[in-house]
Amino acid sequence: MPTDDSPKTLRTTATSIEILKQLEAIDGARVSEIAERMDKPKSTIHGHLATLKQEQFVIKEGDFYFIGPELLRLGNQVRTREPAFVLARQFTERLFEETRLRSIFTVEMGGKAVFLHTASGSKMGWSHEQLGNRLFLHNTAVGKAILAELPEPRIEQIVDRWGLPQETENTTTDREALFEELERVRDQGYAVNRAENFNELYAIGVAATRRSGDVIGGFSVTGPAHSVTGEDRKAELAHTVKDIVSEFELELALA
Amino acid sequence: MPTDDSPKTLRTTATSIEILKQLEAIDGARVSEIAERMDKPKSTIHGHLATLKQEQFVIKEGDFYFIGPELLRLGNQVRTREPAFVLARQFTERLFEETRLRSIFTVEMGGKAVFLHTASGSKMGWSHEQLGNRLFLHNTAVGKAILAELPEPRIEQIVDRWGLPQETENTTTDREALFEELERVRDQGYAVNRAENFNELYAIGVAATRRSGDVIGGFSVTGPAHSVTGEDRKAELAHTVKDIVSEFELELALA
DNA sequence: CCAGCCGTTCGGCTATCCTGAACTTTAAAT
DNA sequence: ATTTAAAGTTCAGGATAGCCGAACGGCTGG
Numbered sequence: 403m404p405t406d407d408s409p410k411t412l413r414t415t416a417t418s419i420e421i422l423k424q425l426e427a428i429d430g431a432r433v434s435e436i437a438e439r440m441d442k443p444k445s446t447i448h449g450h451l452a453t454l455k456q457e458q459f460v461i462k463e464g465d466f467y468f469i470g471p472e473l474l475r476l477g478n479q480v481r482t483r484e485p486a487f488v489l490a491r492q493f494t495e496r497l498f499e500e501t502r503l504r505s506i507f508t509v510e511m512g513g514k515a516v517f518l519h520t521a522s523g524s525k526m527g528w529s530h531e532q533l534g535n536r537l538f539l540h541n542t543a544v545g546k547a548i549l550a551e552l553p554e555p556r557i558e559q560i561v562d563r564w565g566l567p568q569e570t571e572n573t574t575t576d577r578e579a580l581f582e583e584l585e586r587v588r589d590q591g592y593a594v595n596r597a598e599n600f601n602e603l604y605a606i607g608v609a610a611t612r613r614s615g616d617v618i619g620g621f622s623v624t625g626p627a628h629s630v631t632g633e634d635r636k637a638e639l640a641h642t643v644k645d646i647v648s649e650f651e652l653e654l655a656l657a
Numbered sequence: 658m659p660t661d662d663s664p665k666t667l668r669t670t671a672t673s674i675e676i677l678k679q680l681e682a683i684d685g686a687r688v689s690e691i692a693e694r695m696d697k698p699k700s701t702i703h704g705h706l707a708t709l710k711q712e713q714f715v716i717k718e719g720d721f722y723f724i725g726p727e728l729l730r731l732g733n734q735v736r737t738r739e740p741a742f743v744l745a746r747q748f749t750e751r752l753f754e755e756t757r758l759r760s761i762f763t764v765e766m767g768g769k770a771v772f773l774h775t776a777s778g779s780k781m782g783w784s785h786e787q788l789g790n791r792l793f794l795h796n797t798a799v800g801k802a803i804l805a806e807l808p809e810p811r812i813e814q815i816v817d818r819w820g821l822p823q824e825t826e827n828t829t830t831d832r833e834a835l836f837e838e839l840e841r842v843r844d845q846g847y848a849v850n851r852a853e854n855f856n857e858l859y860a861i862g863v864a865a866t867r868r869s870g871d872v873i874g875g876f877s878v879t880g881p882a883h884s885v886t887g888e889d890r891k892a893e894l895a896h897t898v899k900d901i902v903s904e905f906e907l908e909l910a911l912a
Numbered sequence: 913c914c915a916g917c918c919g920t921t922c923g924g925c926t927a928t929c930c931t932g933a934a935c936t937t938t939a940a941a942t
Numbered sequence: 943a944t945t946t947a948a949a950g951t952t953c954a955g956g957a958t959a960g961c962c963g964a965a966c967g968g969c970t971g972g
Contacts, residue, residue: 410921412708413959414669414929419712426734434949443931448951453667457674458791461767465938465950469734471771475789477732479681479724495750512716516726534730536713665952668928669960689918698962703920720919914972921966929959936951942944 417442418450422459422469430466477534481518486618486654490610493650494519494621500642501623503630508544508607509619510552511536513560515545518619540566540580541573543595543607544620550587551609551617557584572598592640597627604630608643610650618654621647672697673705677714677724685721732789736773741873741909745865748905749774749876755897756878758885763799763862764874765807766791768815770800773874792854795821795835796828798862799875801848805839806864806872812839827853847895852882859885863898865905873909876902 417440424436433451437444451467454460458472481487490507497505498521507519514536539545539560549557566575574580587593595605607622621643623630630639672695679691688706692699706722709715713727736742745762752760753776762774769791794800794815804812821830829835842848850860862877876898878885885894 410704410707411711412669412673412704414667415673415705415708416712418667418670418673419714422731426731429734429738432949433951444950445932445952446930449665449667449929450670452665452951453670456666457671458767459674463767468738469731471735471766471769471789471791473728473789474732474735474771474773475787476677476681476724477729478788479684480726480729483684483723511726512713514726516729518729532730533733534726534728536726687918688920699919700921700963701961704960707920916970916972918969919967922964923962925962927959927961928957930957931955932953934951934953936949938949939947941946 417446418454421447421450421454422473425460425467425469430463430468432465432467436467480516480534484618485657486612487518489654489657490619490621490650491519493646495521497621497623497643497646498522500646501639503623503625503639506544506622506624507619508542508548508622510539510545510548510617513539513563515539515542515548537599538564538567538569540564541569541595541598542622543593543605543624544609544622545607546584546587546593546595547607547609547620547622548617550584550593551611557581569599570597570601572596574598590640591644594636595622595624596631602626606630606636606639606643608640608647610647612651613655621650672701673709676702676705676709677728680715680722680724685718685723687720687722691722735771735789739873740912741867742773744909744912745874745876745905746774748901750776752876752878752898752901753777755901756894758878758880758894761799761877761879762874763797763803763877765794765800765803765872768794768818770794770797770803793819793822793824795819796824796850796853797877798848798850798860798879799864799877800862801839801842801850802862802864802875802877803872805842805848806866806870812836824854825852825856827851829853845895846899849891850877850879851886857881861885861891861894861898863895863902865902867906868910876905 420440421436424439425431428435433444433447437447451460455462458470460467461470494505494507502523504520504522506517508515508517515538517533517535520533537545539549561577566577566580568575574583592606592608597603603624604627605622605624607620609620610618612618623639623643630636675695676691679694680686683690688699688702692702706715710717713725715722716725749760749762757778759775759777761772763770763772770793772788772790775788792800794804816832821832821835823830829838847861847863852858858879859882860877860879862875864875865873867873878894878898885891
C-alpha cells in the first residue's frame with residue numbers, strides 16, 4: 403500500500419538497514435527519535451534494534467544506540483578479502499610519505515570507485531576517512547586509470563550502467579572524448595583529474611595490475627590545484643606514483 | 658516450530674545477517690552454496706541477496722556474491738564517530754614508527770575491547786587487520802589499562818557481564834586479584850599483558866582520557882616475549898607509549 | 913545435442929512481523 | 943515527596959509479507 407519502491411525487496415531487512423543508516427546520520431539515537439524520523443511505531447523500531455543488537459550490528463549505551471563493532475568487522479572484510487588489498491595499505495602510506503599529499507588506494511566494485519585505504523597528514527580538513535565511499539570512474543584519476551586497463555566490453559558495460567554524469571564544468575561527459583582520454587592514459591601510464599569531480603581538486607592516478615594483466619586497483623594522490631599542477635610538478639608526481647605501483651606489483655608477484 | 662533460539666528476534670533480519678556471515682566465511686559464494694550451508698531453499702536466499710544487493714551490502718560479480726562497499730562505509734563510521742578516534746590513527750602509526758612493534762588503538766564498547774586502528778610492519782604474519790574484533794578487557798593490556806580508569810561500579814558491571822574466562826594459564830581469573838592489579842596499573846600508569854590472552858604474546862597498554870577524566874580508549878604495543886620483556890625493555894616501552902598518549906591527549910585538548 | 917546444474921521467477925499458504933495500547937521505568941518539576 | 947510526563951519495553955491479535963516448492967530458462971560440459 404505504501405510506495406512500492408522497488409522490485410521484490412524484503413521489507414523487514416530493508417527497514418533494518420534503513421535504521422542502520424539513520425543511526426549513521428544521527429549518531430547516538432534513541433528509539434523514539436528513529437521512530438519519529440521513519441514514521442513508524444516505537445515498538446517496530448525496538449524490535450529491529452533488539453535483533454541488530456543481538457548480532458552486535460548496533461550497541462546500546464544507556465538509551466542510545468550506535469553502530470556496533472560487528473559491522474566494522476564485517477565491513478573491513480572488504481579490505482582483507484584479497485591479500486593484494488592488504489598489501490596495498492603500506493604502499494598507500496609510503497606514497498603519502500613521499501609526496502605529502504593525500505594518498506588513496508582504490509578498487510573498482512560494481513562499476514564504481516571504492517576507497518580501501520587512505521593516508522594523509524594530521525590537519526587535513528577533509529580527512530573524513532571516507533572508506534567505502536563510491537565515486538564514479540569517469541571523473542576521477544584512479545577511476546580513469548582503472549578503466550583504461552579494463553577490457554573494452556567491460557568499459558562499455560560500465561559506462562552504459564552509470565552514464566557520464568557531469569559533476570563540475572570539467573567533467574568529461576562525451577563518450578568519444580572519454581575513450582580518447584583512456585587511450586592517452588594508456589600511453590602515459592597515468593591519469594589526471596582536473597577538478598572533474600570537485601572544484602579545486604586535482605589528482606593523479608595509476609592502475610596496478612597482476613602479471614595476468616587484470617587490474618587490482620589503483621593508487622592516487624590528490625590535492626588543491628597549486629600542489630599538483632604545473633608540468634614539472636605533474637611529471638614528478640606521476641613518476642612517484644608509478645614507482646610505487648611498480649614496487650607494489652613486484653612485491654605482490656613475489657608473495 | 659523450528660528451534661526458538663532467542664527472545665523476540667526478527668527472523669528475516671536475522672537470516673539476512675546470517676547470510677552476510679556466510680559470505681564472510683566463504684568469500685565469493687554462489688546462491689546455492691549458501692542455500693546448502695544454511696539448509697534453506699535457494700529462492701529464500703535469493704530474495705535476501707537481492708535486497709542486500711540493492712543496498713550495496715553485497716555486490717554481485719557474475720554469479721558470485723561478496724560483501725559490499727556500503728557495509729565497509731557504515732562499519733567504518735564506528736572509527737569516525739568521534740574526532741578523537743580519527744586523531745588516534747596517526748598516533749597509532751607514530752607509535753609503530755618509534756617501537757617497530759605492532760601498535761593498536763582500542764576502545765571499550767559494551768564491556769569488550771574493540772580494535773579501531775592497527776599499525777604494523779610488512780611481513781608480520783598475523784597482520785590480518787582485525788579491526789572490529791572483540792577481546793576481553795581483563796586479559797589484555799589496553800583492556801586492563803582502560804578498566805583501571807573506569808568508575809568502580811562500571812568495572813563491577815562489566816566483570817559481572819562477561820566474567821573472567823581463562824584463555825591461557827596466565828589469565829587472571831580471580832576477581833580480587835584483578836582489582837589489585839588494576840590498582841597497580843593506576844600507580845604505574847600502564848598495564849601489561851603477559852601471555853594472558855594468547856600464548857607467547859606480550860603487550861603493554863596505556864589508557865587515554867579526556868580532561869574531564871573519562872576514558873577515550875587506549876594504545877598498546879604487542880609482540881613475542883623476547884621483544885617486550887626484560888625490566889629495562891619494558892620500562893622503555895612503557896615510557897614510549899605513555900609519551901604518545903600524553904601527546905595525543907594534549908593535541909586533543911587543543912582541538 | 914542432450915543432460916545436468918544453477919539462477920531466477922511466481923503464486924499460494926501461513927508463519928511472522930507490524931501495530932497500538934498497556935505497563936514499567938526514568939527524570940524532572942512543583 | 944509527590945506527581946506528570948516522556949521514553950523504553952512488553953504483549954497479543956490480525957493482516958501482511960516472507961517462505962517455500964515447483965517450474966522456467968540459461969549455461970556448461972559431456
